[in-house]
Amino acid sequence: MEENFWEILKKPAKEFMTAKPFYLFEKDPIEWAIDGLVKYRIGSIIIVNERYQPIDIITESDAMEILQEGLLKMSIGEVLKILKGEERKLYTVRENTPLKDILAIFTAHDIKHLPVVNEKGELVGIISASDVLKKFVQTAGV
Numbered sequence: 001m002e003e004n005f006w007e008i009l010k011k012p013a014k015e016f017m018t019a020k021p022f023y024l025f026e027k028d029p030i031e032w033a034i035d036g037l038v039k040y041r042i043g044s045i046i047i048v049n050e051r052y053q054p055i056d057i058i059t060e061s062d063a064m065e066i067l068q069e070g071l072l073k074m075s076i077g078e079v080l081k082i083l084k085g086e087e088r089k090l091y092t093v094r095e096n097t098p099l100k101d102i103l104a105i106f107t108a109h110d111i112k113h114l115p116v117v118n119e120k121g122e123l124v125g126i127i128s129a130s131d132v133l134k135k136f137v138q139t140a141g142v
Contacts, residue, residue, distance in 0.1 A: 008099060008136060008139055009098065009099050009100040009103075010098050010099070010100070011098065011099050012095060012096045012097060012098060012099075013093050013094065013095055013096070013097045013098075013099070013102060013114075013116050013125070013127050014095040014096070014116070014125070015135070016099060016102070016127050016131050016132055016135045017095075017116045017124075017125035017126060017127040017131065018125055018126050018127070018128075018131060019124065019125045020124075020125070021042075021046055021115075021123070021125060021126040022036050022040055022042060022045055022046075023045065023046045023047065023048045023052075023054075023123060024036070024045055024046075024047055024048075024058075024076055025047065025048060025049075025050075025076070026047055026049075026055070026056075026075065026076050026077030026080070027075055027076070027077060028075065028076050029074075029075060029076070030066060030071060030072060030074055030075065030076050030078075030079045031072055032076075033045050033058045033063070033066075033076055034063050034066065034067075034072075037058075037060060037063055043059060043060050043112065043113060043128060043130070044057050044058060044059045044060070044112075044113040044126070044128070045057070045058045046115050046123055046126060047076055047080070048123055051120075051121075051122065052122045052123050053117070053120075053121045053122055053123065054090055054092055054115035054117065054121075054123050055088075055090060056080050056084070056088050056090055057090060057113060057115065058076070058080075059112075059113065062083060065083060066079060066083070069082070069083075071083075090115070091105055091109060091111065091114055092114060092115045092116070092117050092121075093105065093114050093115075093116055093117070093127065094116070094117060094118070094119070095116055095117075095118060095124060095125070097116075099132065102114060102127060102132070103132070106129055106132075112128055112129040112130075113126060113127070113128045113129075114126065114127050114128075
């Protein structure tokens with residue numbers, strides 16, 4: 001049965017996210033990020049610290065800039081400092097964040113990917129705009 005639009009907006013991130021997303025560390029070579037985007041046909045790769053807490057994200061748009069600037073023989077951390085500077089802002093959501101709040105973050109910050117974290121701040125998933133659209137169409141019968 002098709003769900004009501006307003007009920008879907010109350011559903012938590014865990015119902016829309018992709019669990020156990022591909023991630024890398026700052027010390028890893030940037031080539032691994034480019035390779036991962038292509039190999040796994042994904043739009044972003046989350047960069048985590050040693051506690052598996054998200055600290056940044058590399059998107060397809062970032063990959064285009066990396067290629068354009070020729071930043072291929074560096075670590076992810078070095079490239080991110082060049083591209084995004086020292087003050088990098090990464091938005092995350094918790095597993096129980098309602099879809100209406102996720103949509104607000106997507107639109108307010110013009111982003112398409114959000115890491116999903118548990119109560120310890122550890123990466124447990126990723127939610128993308130396309131994930132939301134697919135699930136919405138399946139659930140609401142649009």
